[in-house]
Amino acid sequence: MASLSTTLKESWALVEDRQDRVAAHFYARMFLSYPQLRDLFPVQMDIQRHRLLGAIVATVQLVDDPGHLDEYLRALGRDHRKFHVTPEHYAQVKAALLDAIRTHAGEAWNSLYEQAWNDVYDLVAGKMIAGAAEDDGPPYWHAEVLTHERRGTDVAVFTCRPLHPLRFRAGQYVSIETAYQPRLWRTYSMANRPRDDGVLEFHVRSTGGWVSSALVRRLKPGDMLRLGAPMGSMTLDATSRRDVVLVTGGTGLAPVKALLDELTCYNRTRWVHLFRGERHGDAFYDKEPLDRIAERHPWLTIVRAVSDEPDYPGERGAIPDVLSRHGPWRNHDFYVAGSGPMVSATLRRLTEMQIPSTRIKYDAFADA
Structure with missing residues (x-):
């Protein structure tokens, strides 16, 4: 797989600067x-183009990691059932995709690159088709909105209840479609563990997206x-006895809150440290519910920090820097959720701190 990965990356480099085309x-x-x-596909295709490129890049990067690639693609195949995708569609998409890459790679394109993309596409399609075939649930769930609250100028927290049971794990996410924007699906994490009444909580920040x-x-x-099928692997390792560090910003709080919700059910021995970063102090929505959890469960410590408010009375600085000032963290499990730049910066810092990648789970949110 290593040679295939190298060939894919070489060929993708030929078109990387013209991805939009x-x-x-x-x-x-x-x-x-x-x-x-x-x-x-949705009527508005501008964002969809970027999602395609993101999926291609993710697949190229994961070719060297067969275990995660298999998990990612099978989940993606299950999720695509909501589009009523059939095995025949994969062959049609393949012809168009290879033609696009081949055309824009120009004269540097060769038979080795052609074969590599054929092989990896067939691998991707096979795993996605298998993932869809082994799923016995519905292609999507209808859910009724129960409550909707604004938590600031651009953040809302709402709850809904699927009409049929939806099985998921704390820390996972689903794609959501609303009648206000038909055929446009965006992913959001549940902010609670599975409940007997089936209610789901979501946190959304308006970023100007549809x-x-x-x-x-x-x-x-x-x-x-x-709601689409649950996806994501940022779930608790029930076999681990290591203490836990949760790092979040923005509406990345949602999956972290779900993990805390699960831990309150059974945790007695693991210390949990929550680091929450925002630019300004007034952005810490849902502060009181989190503080109540900390009051009831002494194993939870919460550290809030702001990066762009010099007079803030608490911790100041980017959340990776604040994280570094605490610790040490050599024997902890890490869960990181937030905006793409925040997650990337935190992962780099954890690498510098020599935290094994096997102890790090993360999700990056475009809407965070």
């Missing part, structure tokens, strides 16, 4: 050749949502 070519070719596929804006500003009790 590759994506535009891919969709134009696919919709021209297979116009029936257009109904599977879906996040609708969920924050337009959603109301009684509305119906569609």
Whole structure:
């Protein structure tokens, strides 16, 4: 797999600086050749193009890690059932994708690159099809919105209840579609462990995106949502006895809150340290519920820090720097959730601190 990975990365480097053109070519070719596929995609295609490129990059990076690649692709296949994707669609997508990459790679493209992309696409398609085939649940769940609260100018917390049971683990996420933006799906983490009443809690920050804006500003009790299959591996290791460090920012709080919710059910021996970073002190929504958890469970310590408010009375600085000032952390399990830049900076710091990657789980959120 290492040689395949090298070949893929070499060939992708040929088009990396023209990714937007590759994506535009891919969709134009696919919709021209297979116009029936257009109904599977949202009306607004600008963000969809970036999602395609993100999936390609993720796959290329994971080729060297067969275990995680298998888990990622099977989950992706289960999730794609909500689009009513069939095995025949994969072959149609393959023809358009290879044509787009081949065309924009130019004269440097060769038969070795062609074979590598054929092989990796067949591998991807096979695992996604297998993941979809082994799932006996519905392709998506209808859920009724129960409550909706604004927690600041751009953050909303809402709850909903699926009409049929939805099995998931604390720390996972689902994709959500709202009638306000049909055929546009965005991923959001549940902020609670599975409950007997089936209720799910979500935290959303409006970043100007179509879906996040609708969920924050337009959603109301009684509305119906569609939820995709649960995904994500940022779940607790029940066999570990190591203490836990949770690092979060923005609405990355949601999966961290779900992990805390699960820990309150059984934890007695593991110390848990929650580091929460924001730019300004008034951005710490849901502060009181977290403080109540800490009051009831002495094993939880909460450290809040701001980066852009010099007069803030508590900890100041970027959350990776604040994390470094505490510790040591050599024998802890880490869970990191927040914006892409925040997660990347934290992962780099953990690498500098020589934390084994096997003890780190993370999720990066575009809407965080």
